[in-house]
Amino acid sequence: MSHSMPVILTGDRTTGPLHIGHYAGSLRNRLRFQHDHEQYLLLADMQALTDNASNIAKVRSNVLEVALDYLAIGIDPTQSTVCLQSQLPALAELSMLYLNFVTVARLERNPTIREEIRARGFGRDIPAGFLCYPAAQAADITAFKATIVPVGEDQVPILEQTNEIIRRINGAAGKSVLPEVSAVVSKSGRLPGINGKAKMSKSLGNAIALSASPDEISVAVKQMFTDPNHLRIEDPGQVEGNTVFTYLDAFDEDRAEVERLKMAYRKGGLGDVRLKRRLDEILQNLLGPIRERRALLSRDLDYVEQVILEGTERAQSLTAATYAEVTAALGLFRFQ
Known part of the structure; x- marks a missing residue:
């Protein structure tokens, strides 16, 4: 060096x-x-x-x-x-x-x-x-x-x-x-943690480990808090404080698409399931290679x-x- x-x-x-x-x-x-x-x-x-x-x-x-x-x-x-x-x-x-x-x-x-x-x-x-x-x-x-x-x-x-x-x-x-x-x-x-109520922490049980399995990632994303008032797909939703959007902001590299999703969510007509599906795919793609390298390293x-x-x-x-x-x-x- x-x-x-x-x-x-x-x-x-x-x-x-x-x-x-x-x-x-x-x-x-x-x-x-x-x-x-x-x-x-x-x-x-x-x-x-x-x-x-x-x-x-x-x-x-x-x-x-x-x-x-x-x-x-x-x-x-x-x-x-x-x-x-x-x-x-x-x-x-x-x-x-x-x-x-x-x-x-x-x-x-x-x-x-x-x-x-x-x-x-x-x-x-x-x-x-x-x-x-x-x-x-x-x-x-x-x-x-x-x-x-x-x-x-x-x-x-x-x-x-x-x-x-x-x-x-x-x-x-x-x-x-x-x-x-x-x-x-x-x-x-x-x-925030997946419950949106505290910082992410393994001790609080609201974190997604870098070594998380595909199922653990999917379960965590499904549990994430969104907008409690967004009861129906057609209802306008709130982006601020929405845990799924916070994670999309942190990990989704397609910034234009994230902004488009925010506009659609605020307007109404975009469901939480679709948002979570996108986030799940992004996290799977991010953590999959890390998990595989970690498994190899753990053998040595x-x-x-x-x-x-x-x-x-x-x-x-x-x-x-x-x-x-x-x-x-x-x-x-x-x-x-």
Whole structure:
């Protein structure tokens, strides 16, 4: 990989196989980025532990599941580095360092963390690792000297705090040691679950996995919410908030046809069954090849492990060098 290319860090918590919400929000962008960026994909098992410490087996088993999804969608390990977070000591070392440059009050004020604490019902029983996630995220990003991080809009406050920490480190060093980072926000946003009532999530049972079978895809599409007031085909229907149209917007490449369908639906005379049939066909065509590649890869897990091992070794060298540079710039004691 050429170091003249912009550096991107992205990744996923290893809490379960990935779904089409991940594909729409970030995975397909990663396929594009890997050709003209130096891209690192972090299997974030340590981050997964921040709210799964009581189920370490789940986190461990999903390392391979997420890596399988990466390779199945077309991530090329010769162009993107796939690495395991827990095997990169410099990330933990930088996290510990950065926690001295941020206050508990600032961590608690982070809108992303505040909302996640509320959603999980932690109250004051917040796992310390969860609260300190912004500092850990800053460590992940800066260890690779990434300048671009693709995120959902809800994660932007995390990157803002990362840049705060970067400025404090550079200020303490008296020079620019770490580059600031820019967010690339997905235009598609987060896909709703098939019930239309929450974000797509495997834990909520409202997701379509990248590895879903043809029958699982069809059943999920049939269950999707449309317009509850569209009782008869001839009735005018509402497009906004209609889950099927949201998915068509995300996955149907024939934009002109989608707009034509929207006009017909609003006018009346277009049934939900026809819409769902179109979406089912599109998702079958998208996920069929991914599922087949994943099945082939799952028969050779030694290869998948080797991809992770080689990527992690490359990342270890890079992140260790960054930690040494940061501590030297700050003037910490060093043995001669």
